[in-house]
Amino acid sequence: MKKVVLALAILVGFTSLAQRGVQKGPKERLAKDLTVEQLATLQTKKMALALDLTEEQMQQVMEFNKTNAEFRKTRMEEREAKRESGDFKRPTAEERFALENAKLDRQLAQQGKLKQILNDEQYQLWKKMSLRRYAHGKKRMQKEVSRR
Numbered sequence: 001m002k003k004v005v006l007a008l009a010i011l012v013g014f015t016s017l018a019q020r021g022v023q024k025g026p027k028e029r030l031a032k033d034l035t036v037e038q039l040a041t042l043q044t045k046k047m048a049l050a051l052d053l054t055e056e057q058m059q060q061v062m063e064f065n066k067t068n069a070e071f072r073k074t075r076m077e078e079r080e081a082k083r084e085s086g087d088f089k090r091p092t093a094e095e096r097f098a099l100e101n102a103k104l105d106r107q108l109a110q111q112g113k114l115k116q117i118l119n120d121e122q123y124q125l126w127k128k129m130s131l132r133r134y135a136h137g138k139k140r141m142q143k144e145v146s147r148r
Contacts, residue, residue, distance in 0.1 A: 036073055040065035050129060051122045060117045068110065 034042075043065045048058050082088040091099065115123055 032076070036066060036069045039069040039073070043069070047126070051118065051125055053118075053122070057117055057122075061114075064110070064113055064117065071106075 040062055044058060044062045047053060047061055047065075053061060079088075114126060118126060
């Protein structure tokens with residue numbers, strides 16, 4: 001009888017762990033609740049603190065961050081609408097290539113804009129920060145995949 005109860009308890013424990021969905025972090029929840037203006041303001045202030053921006057640079061970076069936040073917000077809303085309506089399908093290899101290519105083109109354009117706004121020292125620091133953020137995100141994603 002004890003073995004049956006123990007086996008049942010283990011089975012229930014594993015089943016409850018398997019049911020746990022992907023948990024969104026505080027940044028994802030925050031981005032969903034804030035407006036484009038608020039997201040751009042927060043990002044600009046973070047960059048100003050890290051890179052010691054001048055007032056003119058802050059204004060230019062604010063416009064840059066607004067356009068990026070608008071793009072990200074619309075993409076997020078499109079994805080959520082597709083998931084809710086049930087139209088979400090995994091992209092084909094060609095579609096994934098096109099999406100990745102467009103993303104890299106957008107990143108190159110953003111990098112060029114920031115290179116015009118920031119001085120050389122600030123740009124090098126921003127580049128170092130973005131590479132660190134990329135590596136951290138990649139490590140986090142691998143950790144998430146290994147958990148599944």
